[in-house]
Amino acid sequence: xxxxxxxSYDWKTWFQxxxxxxxxxxxxWTRSLADxxxxxxxxxVRYWRHQRGLPGEPMALLVTSVRRAAFDxxxxxxxxxxxxxxxHDSPEDGFALFQVPFEADERRTxxxxxxxRIPPEQREVLVLKIWGELTFDQIATELGLxxxxxxxxxxxxxxxxRQELTAADCHG
Amino acid sequence: xxxxxxxFEAELKALQPAPPSRELEARLERELAVPAKxxxxxxxxxIWSVALPAAAAIALxxxxxxxxxxxxxxxxxxxxxxxxxxxxxxSLKPVAAENVLVSTSDEGLVTLEDGTPARRERLQFVDTITxxxxxxxxxxxxxxxxxxxxxxxxxxx
Numbered sequence: 001x002x003x004x005x006x007x008s009y010d011w012k013t014w015f016q017x018x019x020x021x022x023x024x025x026x027x028x029w030t031r032s033l034a035d036x037x038x039x040x041x042x043x044x045v046r047y048w049r050h051q052r053g054l055p056g057e058p059m060a061l062l063v064t065s066v067r068r069a070a071f072d073x074x075x076x077x078x079x080x081x082x083x084x085x086x087x088h089d090s091p092e093d094g095f096a097l098f099q100v101p102f103e104a105d106e107r108r109t110x111x112x113x114x115x116x117r118i119p120p121e122q123r124e125v126l127v128l129k130i131w132g133e134l135t136f137d138q139i140a141t142e143l144g145l146x147x148x149x150x151x152x153x154x155x156x157x158x159x160x161x162r163q164e165l166t167a168a169d170c171h172g
Numbered sequence: 173x174x175x176x177x178x179x180f181e182a183e184l185k186a187l188q189p190a191p192p193s194r195e196l197e198a199r200l201e202r203e204l205a206v207p208a209k210x211x212x213x214x215x216x217x218x219i220w221s222v223a224l225p226a227a228a229a230i231a232l233x234x235x236x237x238x239x240x241x242x243x244x245x246x247x248x249x250x251x252x253x254x255x256x257x258x259x260x261x262x263s264l265k266p267v268a269a270e271n272v273l274v275s276t277s278d279e280g281l282v283t284l285e286d287g288t289p290a291r292r293e294r295l296q297f298v299d300t301i302t303x304x305x306x307x308x309x310x311x312x313x314x315x316x317x318x319x320x321x322x323x324x325x326x327x328x329x
Contacts, residue, residue, distance in 0.1 A: 011200070011204055012197075015192075015197065015200065016191075019191060019192045019196075019197075020188065020189035020190060020191045020192065021189055023189065023190070023191075023192045024189035024190070037192055037193065037195075037196045040192060040196065041196060041199055041200060041203070044200060045200065045203050045204065046280070046281070048204060049204075050281060050282075050283050050289070051281060051289070054289055065280075065281075068278070068280060095190070096190050097189065097190060098187040098188060098189055098190055099188050099189075099190045099191065100187065100188070108187070111184070111187065126184075130181070130184050130185055131187075131189050155173065155177075158173075158177055158180060158181060158184075159177065161180075161184075162176075162177065162180050
């Protein structure tokens with residue numbers, strides 16, 4: 001986990017630090033990039049105005065806020081079923097999850113495709129751990145799991161993702 | 173975890189999530205330029221407008237010997253119609269009261285006047301009171317929806 005940025009930083013500096021990670025997390029729980037940006041906006045404004053002075057890891061607080069905003073949005077719009085039933089065959093709306101140098105773009109596309117094919121409950125833990133930089137304890141609290149379950153889902157997710165990529169390589 | 177998996181994990185960690193759009197940053201700029209507004213307290217006042225009449229009605233019924241207002245048994249209290257014993261025999265008595273929690277929603281973090289962070293939860297109940305006439309076994313059940321907002325101070329570890 002990164003150390004907390006100094007209090008004196010303005011919101012733009014904070015957002016540059018946390019915005020990309022939050023957006024990636026939000027995309028696990030929303031149907032489109034537009035929805036994900038909406039929930040990131042709501043969560044970040046709430047954090048900046050009301051929670052910034054609280055003790056604890058900013059990222060954990062922000063992820064909690066993002067997840068709740070995503071669920072509220074799904075409830076409001078009756079989108080929960082659609083979200084849960086959405087296809088995992090391809091990246092949700094064609095927008096890249098990661099930014100990489102041009103020469104690595106093929107690998108990025110393969111990884112993003114493979115991410116969509118692993119079980120959502122594993123992908124959620126993987127994203128929170130690797131790119132959200134949360135600990136297993138924090139992930140467990142966030143998702144209502146035991147830390148052991150979070151850790152085992154993470155290991156399964158890594159193995160499943162690697163297998164998906166290997167299979168994709170084999171099939172050209 | 174085997175070495176290959178660790179290498180793969182390192183490869184994933186090296187991937188940088190794509191940044192949010194410029195448009196989102198512009199939206200944040202506009203929103204954060206406006207001073208924060210306190211959350212409206214209207215919903216809490218609305219709850220009292222429901223909860224207090226319900227409580228008053230229950231209190232009124234209890235002072236009427238457990239008869240719901242307007243129920244025919246109320247007439248039995250009129251002097252000269254029946255003896256006190258007859259009135260007791262024909263009246264309904266409260267025999268059960270229960271509060272069933274039907275739904276809860278977490279409304280997120282709020283900041284109290286003194287700056288303390290708190291979590292606001294909205295709970296919806298159905299309060300049900302049952303009266304029974306011990307003589308005829310006739311019964312009356314009255315269900316009242318009730319909403320309650322709890323603001324619980326929290327601390328982050």
